[in-house]
Amino acid sequence: MAAEKPRPRLAVWKFASCDGCQLSLLDCEDELLAVADAVDIAYFQEATRGTISGRYDLSLVEGSITTAHDAERIQEVRRRSRKLVTIGACATAGGIQALRNFADVQEYASVVYARPDYIRTLATSTPIADHVPVDFALRGCPINKRQLVEVLAAFLVGRRPVTPPHGVCIECKLKGAVCVMVAHGTPCLGPVTHAGCGALCPSYDRGCYGCYGPKETPNALSLSAWLAALGMDERALQRVYRSFNADAEPFRKESERHGG
């Protein structure tokens, strides 16, 4: 009998975020204890006491980089990690807090805080991949917990996770959901948004609001023309691309074409 192999060490890191993506791991109520058997959850502040030590086989990174300290910390995380996977829109695209990238952060600070001079923050919120190499990016605000389990399972056997890069429209078709744009004239970002949620909003009679960010090669220009025809004005068009993935390039570029 071979000696028992040591379990791979997992770490979960947090940067600027809402904690929702890492919470997805604790929301895997049925799988959590099995995951804890398969991997050694060596560092996960939200779940357990433990100190940073040694190297980690897999690091899940939530949140974006918004402070000088965090810009250094992510380097340290990368050095300690064999594989690094970003989880969620904050880590992958800068998150909702990247709205500062379109504004003056000093002005923001003075609106929220009475003593803005105490605030030490960068002018931008940037994705992890702007700072260190990323092995895989999981989309969504928040991520889908089934996809998270897929990432963990794929990692354990050393294959690439399967997360289709097509648009939410395809998910609607696969599900047999009625197109809210065609049937009800409801504005929807489905045509340009990355799959992963299972066409959630259209299933609830609502247009997609793009929380998974842009799909591969989105045609936002053409979608905007549609949205305008449905009655969206220039300001609304700008806002619709500027939410949880505002600084993902295709959304940023399209948002810059509108406003007025």
Next chain:
Amino acid sequence: MAGRTIKVDYLARVEGEGGLKVVVRDGKVQSAELSIFEPPRFFEAFLRGRAFTEAPDITARICGICPVAYQMSAVHAMENALGISVTQPLRDLRRLLYCGEWIESHMLHVTMLHAPDFLGYAGAIDMARDHGEAVRRGLAVKKAGNEILALLGGREIHPINVRVGGFYRAPRKRELEPLAERLKWARDAAREIVRWTARFDFPDRERDYTFVALRHERDYPFNEGRIVSSRGLDIPAAEYDEHFEETHVERSTALHSHLRGGGSYLVGPLARYSLNFDRLSPLAQEAAREAGLASRCTNPYRSIIVRAIEVLYACDEALRIIGVYEEPELPSVAAVPGAGIGVGATEAPRGLLYHRYRLDADGTIAEARIVPPTSQNQPSIEEDLTSFVGGFLDRPEDELRRRCEQTVRNYDPCISCAAHFLRLDLDRG
């Protein structure tokens, strides 16, 4: 001389990141500071210029653990500004959604984050080795809460079905019925969890808190009610700013809420329970008595029992709502944009969550203000530390550190929530 400083840099099992510092001089606790390392995300700033309809989805992203609370305070504030109110079935559905969040959030805290303090483990995963049944049961009850969120909200974290005026799609009655089966099981399990937590060993510490919570004429509070305190305050949410203020404490990284005219106060399960015991369902009251709690609880360590009781109540209330639910004619009430000021105060799992917005004539947000529960509790947390930790000073360093952490965790502090308005002093020496 005889000075020592206890520093816990990263608090484990606290959602978000914070640390605390207790300074001891000559055997006495001189000061206790809870500091927050969360980078600010500037929600109130970038909400300006957004449409009023966007507030529920945007503010949800302040906290992944209690997004429904943010959505609820936001929709109530907007409806208040626009002068609309929702129909009874929609009101019930909102309560049902909130039940899901309380169950999910409280069970996360009770089982995964707080119980390990009482039983002496680093976390729930370690605890599961010896208390597998208890952890699995906690996770299963948590899942029952998440199922409500997934069905009614579309997903557990950042539900997509909430809008100003109601919902995008109201569930069919027969869609809700399957939830009832699991909720009945969860209600029984919650009763067991109340018993389980009641057997823990509690430090004998009490403080004469000023409790603040909503109080409603009939219901245990979620979305509606007046803001009341254990010292006789009784005001509508619109008067919040006249009675509460936030001040900046020198050297502290945080903005602290106080009652105007001085004094810390406490929001959250202990306050809700102590101010609304008579509004709990008979089953929840019975469980409380069986657990040895009076109708008022001033020992913060026992908040773990109170959370379990609120889970039991939320299961009970969810079952009641599912039983009486009639499908509404329309999933939402029309919201016509207009100028105005609106406030919303609802009971997040961690306590009172206040939103205030000023809208322009076309419904664009001109000004936003959000006061989350953790900031309101911050002075109380520090006072608890100052007054309780003294009694643990003779213990070994490691135990003392754990006691400090446990004391902070009594509040289930959600630091992500609090940080967006925290003032950061990064000169940490």
